[in-house]
Amino acid sequence: MTKQLINRLRQRWSGIEPRVDNKKQAVTESGEAGVTRRAVLQSLGLAGSAAAVASVLPRIVGAQGEMEGHEVTMGPHQMGPMVMPMAVGEVDHEFNGFNPSDVVRDFDYGTVSVLSNGQTLREWTLTAEDKEIEIVPGIRFPAWTYNGRIPGPTLRATEGDRLRIRFRNHSSMPHTVHFHGVHPFEMDGVPDAGPGSIQPGQSFTYEFDAEPFGCHLYHCHVFPLSRHIAKGMYGAFIVDPKEGRPKADHELMMMMNGFDIDFDNENDFYAVNSIPFHYQLNPIDIKVGELVRVYLINILEYDQINSFHLHANFFNYYPTGTSLQPTEFTDTIAQMQAQRGILEFRYKYPGMFMFHAHKTEFAELGWNGNFRVSP
Ligand SMILES: [Cu+2]
Numbered sequence: 001m002t003k004q005l006i007n008r009l010r011q012r013w014s015g016i017e018p019r020v021d022n023k024k025q026a027v028t029e030s031g032e033a034g035v036t037r038r039a040v041l042q043s044l045g046l047a048g049s050a051a052a053v054a055s056v057l058p059r060i061v062g063a064q065g066e067m068e069g070h071e072v073t074m075g076p077h078q079m080g081p082m083v084m085p086m087a088v089g090e091v092d093h094e095f096n097g098f099n100p101s102d103v104v105r106d107f108d109y110g111t112v113s114v115l116s117n118g119q120t121l122r123e124w125t126l127t128a129e130d131k132e133i134e135i136v137p138g139i140r141f142p143a144w145t146y147n148g149r150i151p152g153p154t155l156r157a158t159e160g161d162r163l164r165i166r167f168r169n170h171s172s173m174p175h176t177v178h179f180h181g182v183h184p185f186e187m188d189g190v191p192d193a194g195p196g197s198i199q200p201g202q203s204f205t206y207e208f209d210a211e212p213f214g215c216h217l218y219h220c221h222v223f224p225l226s227r228h229i230a231k232g233m234y235g236a237f238i239v240d241p242k243e244g245r246p247k248a249d250h251e252l253m254m255m256m257n258g259f260d261i262d263f264d265n266e267n268d269f270y271a272v273n274s275i276p277f278h279y280q281l282n283p284i285d286i287k288v289g290e291l292v293r294v295y296l297i298n299i300l301e302y303d304q305i306n307s308f309h310l311h312a313n314f315f316n317y318y319p320t321g322t323s324l325q326p327t328e329f330t331d332t333i334a335q336m337q338a339q340r341g342i343l344e345f346r347y348k349y350p351g352m353f354m355f356h357a358h359k360t361e362f363a364e365l366g367w368n369g370n371f372r373v374s375p
Contacts, residue, residue: 091134091275098149100273101282104252107238108153115162122157122210123164128171128198128220133232135259135269136276136366144171144220144231150274151255151299152218152235159213159242168203175228178221179237180338183208190221197222213241215295215321215340217255230260230301232274238295241324248344249290256298256306256335256357256367267302269366270357276366279355283372288350292371294343295321298335306367307334308343309358315345332358347373 093099110122129148132140146152157163167177174197178189186194187208195204220233236253257274258267269276286292294315298306309332316326317333321342333341347353353371356363 089137090281091137096133096149097131100271100275100278101284103149103151103154103273104254104279104284105250106154107156107251107253109156110163120158120161121164122161123166124153124155125166125168126152126177127168128173128175128233130171130173133274135261135274139261141259141261142231144173144175144228144233146177146233146235150232150234151257152233154236154238154253154295155218156238156240157210158240159210161210163206163208163210165206166203167198167206169198169200172200173228174199174222175220175233176222177206177218179206179208179218180216181208181237181239182211188221189218191223210239212322213239215297215318215342217297217299217338217340219299226265226301229299234299236295236297238321245293245324246291248293250284250286250292251295252284252292253295254297254308256296256300256308258300258303258362258367260302265302267300267365270300270362271366272369277368279369283352283370285372285374286347287374288347290346292343292345292347295340296333296335296343297340298337300337303359303362305334305336305359306362307332307358308355310343310345310355311353312349312351313345313347313353315343318342318344347371349373350375 108124110124113121113123115121126146127148129145131143131145131148133143133145133150135141143150155163155165165177167175169175176189176191176196176198179187183206187206188194189206191197198204216237216239218235218237220228222228234255234257236255238253254272255274256270256272258270259274260266261268271277272279296308300306311331314329314331317328317330318324318326319328319339319341321340326344333343335341350373353373354368355371356368
């Protein structure tokens with residue numbers, strides 16, 4: 001159905017022919033689901049509004065569509081024909097207040113002090129805010145955020161640290177912060193624990209010790225949970241082992257997510273760190289032989305499973321990051337929602353290497369990036 005929407009809008013405003021055959025399209029268009037989506041779009045003023053959608057859809061071009069009488073789309077690097085579609089143009093990162101090229105390397109260690117018992121204390125402030133985010137050029141999504149960004153700040157600590165997270169709700173809706181990890185009941189951040197849902201204008205300070213070490217996450221746990229997560233209320237929570245991990249040349253946080261821009265409980269775009277195609281348009285620079293460590297988390301709502309595939313390479317995989325020994329040496333892993341893990345790899349050859357969901361529909365709708373490996 002996502003493709004139907006994209007195809008219909010592509011056809012209406014860009015003149016590009018649909019990617020599916022007419023017979024199949026006719027059948028699906030008469031289906032209930034297609035009607036529903038169209039009705040929703042019309043109710044949102046999108047279906048007939050050139051302003052809202054025309055400005056973006058022509059920029060979403062597909063290799064397959066382009067090959068039906070046009071040249072194959074090339075990536076910005078011009079290293080060869082792209083086998084995935086790509087977005088042309090950038091979103092307004094300044095308007096959004098965050099750029100995925102920064103988010104991927106942005107680890108927030110908090111304000112650090114030492115308690116009288118010698119324990120390290122880390123303090124953060126998380127503020128819930130309603131905010132519009134430009135997801136693809138021309139389409140702004142009415143998001144709910146932590147600190148005005150999606151994902152929220154990547155909170156990073158060491159096992160055994162005391163964590164103090166002041167949560168302020170400046171949003172129009174009740175929210176919480178639910179951490180994955182070990183903590184007392186009243187710190188669980190669900191509506192029936194401790195302070196419960198934090199109402200607009202209220203605040204609460206969550207405090208607990210960081211355990212166990214691993215690659216974790218936090219998210220709002222107010223119901224309807226799917227809506228609170230799909231609107232953008234989540235972030236990474238990384239706990240390093242006391243003895244640390246081997247020094248890596250690059251540490252990257254990748255949160256696999258998506259956006260349901262017409263609120264029909266189906267995703268319309270997919271991404272790592274929120275902006276579809278961002279790392280395809282802005283490759284991540286690494287060098288041959290360097291150790292790359294990726295903290296990978298799937299927060300995707302509505303779809304049952306997500307995946308990560310690395311081109312021309314294999315990686316060691318540490319599920320949930322809770323062991324220093326990898327369990328798998330592979331080039332593709334799958335994660336359900338909230339499943340996460342750590343990937344480690346080095347590139348043997350220079351070049352432009354893709355990484356993407358191996359649920360290829362997700363890749364075609366934005367979850368696609370590149371590592372630019374230099375000698
Ligand atoms: Cu919420």
